[in-house]
Amino acid sequence: MKPISWTVTSREGNARTGILRTRRSVIETPVFMPVGTQGTVKGLRFEALESDLDARIILGNTYHLFLRPGLEVIRACGGLHKFTSWNRSLLTDSGGFQVFSLTDLRRLSEDGVEFRSHIDGSKKFLSPEISMEIQAALGAEIVMVFDECPPGKADVETAQKSLELTARWAKRSRISFDELQANGSDTGFVNLGFEEASAQKELSGTQALFGIIQGASHMNLRRESLDRTIEIGFDGYAIGGLSVGEEKTVMYDVIENIAPAMPYDSPRYLMGVGTPEDLVEAVARGIDMFDCVLPTRNGRTGSAFTSNGQINIRNSRFARDTEPLDVDCTCSVCQRHSRAYIRHLYQANEILAGILITHHNLAFFLDTMKKVRQSISLGVFSAFRRDFLSKISASDVNDENGG
Amino acid sequence: MKPISWTVTSREGNARTGILRTRRSVIETPVFMPVGTQGTVKGLRFEALESDLDARIILGNTYHLFLRPGLEVIRACGGLHKFTSWNRSLLTDSGGFQVFSLTDLRRLSEDGVEFRSHIDGSKKFLSPEISMEIQAALGAEIVMVFDECPPGKADVETAQKSLELTARWAKRSRISFDELQANGSDTGFVNLGFEEASAQKELSGTQALFGIIQGASHMNLRRESLDRTIEIGFDGYAIGGLSVGEEKTVMYDVIENIAPAMPYDSPRYLMGVGTPEDLVEAVARGIDMFDCVLPTRNGRTGSAFTSNGQINIRNSRFARDTEPLDVDCTCSVCQRHSRAYIRHLYQANEILAGILITHHNLAFFLDTMKKVRQSISLGVFSAFRRDFLSKISASDVNDENGG
Numbered sequence: 001m002k003p004i005s006w007t008v009t010s011r012e013g014n015a016r017t018g019i020l021r022t023r024r025s026v027i028e029t030p031v032f033m034p035v036g037t038q039g040t041v042k043g044l045r046f047e048a049l050e051s052d053l054d055a056r057i058i059l060g061n062t063y064h065l066f067l068r069p070g071l072e073v074i075r076a077c078g079g080l081h082k083f084t085s086w087n088r089s090l091l092t093d094s095g096g097f098q099v100f101s102l103t104d105l106r107r108l109s110e111d112g113v114e115f116r117s118h119i120d121g122s123k124k125f126l127s128p129e130i131s132m133e134i135q136a137a138l139g140a141e142i143v144m145v146f147d148e149c150p151p152g153k154a155d156v157e158t159a160q161k162s163l164e165l166t167a168r169w170a171k172r173s174r175i176s177f178d179e180l181q182a183n184g185s186d187t188g189f190v191n192l193g194f195e196e197a198s199a200q201k202e203l204s205g206t207q208a209l210f211g212i213i214q215g216a217s218h219m220n221l222r223r224e225s226l227d228r229t230i231e232i233g234f235d236g237y238a239i240g241g242l243s244v245g246e247e248k249t250v251m252y253d254v255i256e257n258i259a260p261a262m263p264y265d266s267p268r269y270l271m272g273v274g275t276p277e278d279l280v281e282a283v284a285r286g287i288d289m290f291d292c293v294l295p296t297r298n299g300r301t302g303s304a305f306t307s308n309g310q311i312n313i314r315n316s317r318f319a320r321d322t323e324p325l326d327v328d329c330t331c332s333v334c335q336r337h338s339r340a341y342i343r344h345l346y347q348a349n350e351i352l353a354g355i356l357i358t359h360h361n362l363a364f365f366l367d368t369m370k371k372v373r374q375s376i377s378l379g380v381f382s383a384f385r386r387d388f389l390s391k392i393s394a395s396d397v398n399d400e401n402g403g
Numbered sequence: 404m405k406p407i408s409w410t411v412t413s414r415e416g417n418a419r420t421g422i423l424r425t426r427r428s429v430i431e432t433p434v435f436m437p438v439g440t441q442g443t444v445k446g447l448r449f450e451a452l453e454s455d456l457d458a459r460i461i462l463g464n465t466y467h468l469f470l471r472p473g474l475e476v477i478r479a480c481g482g483l484h485k486f487t488s489w490n491r492s493l494l495t496d497s498g499g500f501q502v503f504s505l506t507d508l509r510r511l512s513e514d515g516v517e518f519r520s521h522i523d524g525s526k527k528f529l530s531p532e533i534s535m536e537i538q539a540a541l542g543a544e545i546v547m548v549f550d551e552c553p554p555g556k557a558d559v560e561t562a563q564k565s566l567e568l569t570a571r572w573a574k575r576s577r578i579s580f581d582e583l584q585a586n587g588s589d590t591g592f593v594n595l596g597f598e599e600a601s602a603q604k605e606l607s608g609t610q611a612l613f614g615i616i617q618g619a620s621h622m623n624l625r626r627e628s629l630d631r632t633i634e635i636g637f638d639g640y641a642i643g644g645l646s647v648g649e650e651k652t653v654m655y656d657v658i659e660n661i662a663p664a665m666p667y668d669s670p671r672y673l674m675g676v677g678t679p680e681d682l683v684e685a686v687a688r689g690i691d692m693f694d695c696v697l698p699t700r701n702g703r704t705g706s707a708f709t710s711n712g713q714i715n716i717r718n719s720r721f722a723r724d725t726e727p728l729d730v731d732c733t734c735s736v737c738q739r740h741s742r743a744y745i746r747h748l749y750q751a752n753e754i755l756a757g758i759l760i761t762h763h764n765l766a767f768f769l770d771t772m773k774k775v776r777q778s779i780s781l782g783v784f785s786a787f788r789r790d791f792l793s794k795i796s797a798s799d800v801n802d803e804n805g806g
Contacts, residue, residue, distance in 0.1 A: 045755070064751075344442065
């Protein structure tokens with residue numbers, strides 16, 4: 001039995017809808033996964049994620065949780081689900097991306113990467129084996145291999161070298177992961193109390209492991225990385241190393257060339273991307289899963305995503321504006337609160353401003369994905385895509401460029 | 404017809420339960436009113452205040468809302484209820500207390516008080532007439548007279564002089580308030596869309612005005628202030644100028660002497676007080692209404708009120724503690740989250756820490772008042788009071804002194 005199942009339910013061009021089943025939830029794809037870096041989707045109560053937004057899967061960041069509260073606390077509290085009270089699916093990243101963002105604080109070797117904690121400066125070490133051990137202790141439904149993430153504009157030699165290392169680390173991740181599953185290190189392995197017991201049927205109850213395709217902007221390297229990742233064999237496949245400084249056209253090119261070549265019967269995950277426009281464009285090219293900090297991070301800086309583009313609530317033209325953030329949105333924030341009120345909260349440094357905009361932004365992202373799924377299943381995705389992109393970019397309310 | 408009605412439903416000694424009806428809600432007393440200084444109870448969504456906590460009345464601060472967003476914005480948005488989306492009762496203070504806290508920035512005259520905004524340093528002026536005008540524009544169900552609030556340790560001469568000024572200002576407040584009600588300046592005056600239409604029956608639909616008794620710690624001055632306030636005549640009566648630096652025994656003495664002498668058939672409101680212990684002690688002395696920033700402010704600094712006393716979640720002994728904040732609490736936070744998780748959120752600077760502790764603290768305050776009401780109506784309040792105070796002060800989990 002497999003840890004997860006994923007089946008295509010409809011297609012239009014390269015876009016597809018599917019049903020992803022994990023031991024803890026049933027997830028319709030394409031799906032956007034809210035980011036819960038430190039065991040919380042910043043500013044939202046889990047009740048809102050469950051009932052109002054109906055998120056079925058969220059992310060946790062291995063790097064952050066490893067540093068704080070640390071593995072011993074997470075283990076003592078029964079793993080990340082029990083610690084946070086989130087009983088639906090979790091995906092944890094490997095920690096690699098964060099570590100490689102600490103350019104001044106790290107030292108890379110074949111074995112792994114030594115770095116200094118951004119919290120207290122203490123020396124830490126991550127390797128494929130340690131990342132797998134942490135992710136088993138966290139107990140997410142989906143675990144990511146430990147990879148090296150080169151800059152988006154890395155030259156071919158750098159990217160090739162990085163790809164080779166990532167391939168060797170992927171193998172070590174796979175071996176270590178399998179051992180941990182066999183010896184019961186996964187804290188998320190439970191057979192009772194599932195929210196959706198049906199999700200468990202015909203599943204092994206263990207964690208799933210996803211491979212990551214690297215290669216920067218070099219298409220031949222991306223192809224090579226894809227082949228070597230498939231060769232090892234994973235439960236799902238991700239494209240990493242995009243939206244890290246390269247041109248947007250390069251990103252779209254990589255997705256267009258690589259996504260359709262990724263295994264058809266496994267979920268395809270585009271890591272760390274992106275704006276609503278990016279999501280729709282990537283779905284058109286064959287992607288099924290997304291995560292990004294944009295809706296939560298922008299929510300805290302007053303920036304709201306709307307069907308007419310982004311607006312920043314700090315703008316004085318909203319001071320007496322009794323319309324909701326997005327007149328087309330049905331979320332609980334837009335049903336209740338005006339731009340004028342949310343602007344006042346923001347100007348007055350009230351945390352409710354961030355809470356409300358974050359909630360709306362996530363509602364907008366999740367609702368967009370719902371519309372994407374509906375239009376694919378009705379065979380009208382290409383029309384939806386055209387209308388969506390035209391509306392979101394043409395309006396005069398657009399305060400800022402996304403990304 | 405009166406703007407509000409209040410009737411005693413049961414008594415035990417000086418303690419009493421009652422039903423307060425306003426044009427927007429039915430409020431069981433004794434009641435604790437959460438403080439929503441800038442048009443938001445910090446960190447809470449209104450949905451939580453309504454459904455989970457079932458608060459029937461909250462406070463707004465005239466001083467803060469006058470400075471930001473300002474009257475023009477509030478008026479353009481239809482008053483404070485419509486602006487914030489809170490459709491239950493509101494009480495607004497007069498702005499006096501905040502202005503008199505700005506000791507270095509204000510200049511007092513017979514007419515009113517000139518002060519500098521703490522936001523931008525600009526010169527502002529408040530008087531009884533201006534305070535009434537602002538409070539009419541805010542449109543709360545209960546309006547407070549504009550008073551001078553001397554320090555708790557003010558000598559008899561200072562307190563007497565202040566009391567005289569407060570009495571003259573109370574008269575001016577009354578006159579100005581009545582004019583504003585007559586000329587329709589109250590934005591909260593609406594005849595439709597009440598949450599509880601029954602609350603409107605036999606009520607005038609206008610705002611209610613409460614008088615404030617001052618006199619610092621001098622009992623003869625307190626008595627004089629009480630007489631002069633009653634002479635003017637108000638819909639309810641408040642004790643102001645307590646919990647402002649005087650000894651706790653002085654506060655209890657003033658309440659014990661003054662509260663039972665306040666009109667029996669009107670609600671008695673103790674302004675800005677206090678800890679859960681203070682609330683229970685003041686109810687025993689005849690008080691019906693309270694407000695205080697403690698549950699919300701302490702929530703943001705990691706301090707939780709529990710039936711066993713206050714705990715501070717930063718304490719390292721909670722790092723692996725899987726118990727809820729208060730094992731006896733039935734609020735949504737205590738039903739779901741552990742001390743270990745909330746401590747982690749606090750240590751990681753996640754705003755969810757403040758959101759969760761604030762929610763629990765308000766639940767604890769409101770639940771305490773519910774138990775107070777139940778015990779009075781069952782005639783077992785004195786036993787409740789003894790048990791409550793003994794439990795809350797004796798436990799070894801008590802991290803800090805309240806207040």
